[in-house]
Amino acid sequence: xxxLVFGQAGQVATELQLQAExxxxxxxxxxxxxxxxxxxxxxxxxxxxxxxxxxxxxVDRAEDEESLALRINGAAPGAMARACAxxxxxxxxxxxxxxxxxxxxxxxxxxxxxxxxxxxxRTKLAGEEAIRASGCVHAILRTSWxxxxxxxxxxxxxxxxxxxxTDLSIVDDQIGGPTPAASIAGACLILAQALRDGAGGGTYHxxxxxxxxxxxxxxxxxxxxxxxxxxTGIPTAAYPTPARRPLNSRLDCSSISRDFGIAxxxxxxxxxDMVNELTS
Ligand SMILES: NC(=O)C1=CN([C@@H]2O[C@H](COP(=O)(O)OP(=O)(O)OC[C@H]3O[C@@H](n4cnc5c(N)ncnc54)[C@H](OP(=O)(O)O)[C@@H]3O)[C@@H](O)[C@H]2O)C=CC1
Ligand SMILES: Cc1cn([C@H]2C[C@H](O)[C@@H](COP(=O)(O)OP(=O)(O)O[C@H]3O[C@@H](C)C(=O)[C@@H](O)[C@H]3O)O2)c(=O)[nH]c1=O
Ligand SMILES: [Mg+2]
Numbered sequence: 001x002x003x004l005v006f007g008q009a010g011q012v013a014t015e016l017q018l019q020a021e022x023x024x025x026x027x028x029x030x031x032x033x034x035x036x037x038x039x040x041x042x043x044x045x046x047x048x049x050x051x052x053x054x055x056x057x058x059v060d061r062a063e064d065e066e067s068l069a070l071r072i073n074g075a076a077p078g079a080m081a082r083a084c085a086x087x088x089x090x091x092x093x094x095x096x097x098x099x100x101x102x103x104x105x106x107x108x109x110x111x112x113x114x115x116x117x118x119x120x121x122r123t124k125l126a127g128e129e130a131i132r133a134s135g136c137v138h139a140i141l142r143t144s145w146x147x148x149x150x151x152x153x154x155x156x157x158x159x160x161x162x163x164x165x166t167d168l169s170i171v172d173d174q175i176g177g178p179t180p181a182a183s184i185a186g187a188c189l190i191l192a193q194a195l196r197d198g199a200g201g202g203t204y205h206x207x208x209x210x211x212x213x214x215x216x217x218x219x220x221x222x223x224x225x226x227x228x229x230x231x232t233g234i235p236t237a238a239y240p241t242p243a244r245r246p247l248n249s250r251l252d253c254s255s256i257s258r259d260f261g262i263a264x265x266x267x268x269x270x271x272x273d274m275v276n277e278l279t280s
Pocket of ligand 1: 007008009010011012013026027030031032033052053054055056057072094095096097124143144145146147151152181
């Protein structure tokens with residue numbers, strides 16, 4: 001199958017290229033700020049399936065650039081999906097825990113009420129809605145707290161800070177599942193094949209287990225890397241940021257296990273591999 005991937009250098013896009021033969025489109029080939037160009041790229045490639053792994057992911061910066069983020073995260077996936085619908089090509093799209101408001105402490109189900117707290121979350125929700133409205137055969141995969149040795153993510157930020165800092169204050173009241181980018185890529189490939197084979201699709205959750213706080217994830221990183229950094233857990237209110245972030249990012253991942261046999265990965269194994277790769 002000819003798989004067309006939007007995104008090339010991002011965390012998930014990089015893993016897709018490592019795991020499968022795909023045509024990955026860098027920004028120069030398909031800029032998501034130009035939705036029509038994305039649709040045209042699909043028409044030109046005539047793929048058997050499309051995976052959108054590109055997005056505007058700078059959560060704080062999106063507060064000041066919401067209209068650009070909306071074009072990239074909302075309008076572009078919508079244009080891709082309409083092109084897919086016209087051609088009868090299935091589409092796999094990645095979305096986020098940040099579509100939820102983070103209330104309570106129960107894991108979010110795929111059909112729970114969405115109510116994003118920040119601009120990034122609003123634009124990602126717009127993308128989901130545009131894809132559903134297009135009528136294309138699709139799977140929307142919501143995930144959370146992505147990390148990998150490639151690209152920018154919280155774990156790499158912690159590794160960088162450990163070069164110069166002996167203590168850090170990290171929020172310990174935001175709870176979620178850190179997810180290896182490799183696991184998301186694997187899930188996208190399974191979903192693309194299943195949709196090709198006639199599966200119905202829909203909205204699914206896939207995130208790493210067990211759930212932790214950002215402070216715990218930082219401690220686990222420093223322990224594996226042998227870095228002596230003291231982590232003080234602090235409440236979100238003590239770490240002001242431009243974008244509000246949800247406290248409860250737990251995602252219930254049972255429907256993707258049931259329908260596709262995709263189980264939540266244990267992030268600790270992937271973190272250990274990643275730290276070894278970065279420190280060797
Ligand atoms: N990172 C995370 O923690 C989470 C991510 N997600 C979702 O997972 C998906 C993959 O995220 P991840 O791999 O982490 O993303 P990254 O931030 O690692 O990479 C984003 C990718 O999108 C590309 N991109 C950004 N803007 C444009 C544009 N205007 N035109 C074309 N390409 C563009 C980037 O290209 P370039 O290299 O040229 O900048 C890059 O390849 C996204 O949909 C994201 O919303 C969901 C939950 C958590
Ligand atoms: C660097 C640092 C961050 N923090 C906090 C800020 C924030 O609440 C939390 C994580 O910071 P980040 O900026 O890495 O997180 P953020 O970029 O918001 O991560 C999110 O990215 C988007 C794309 C998603 O879709 C989400 O699933 C999630 O992964 O850690 C501290 O408390 N202390 C620190 O020293
Ligand atoms: Mg970030």
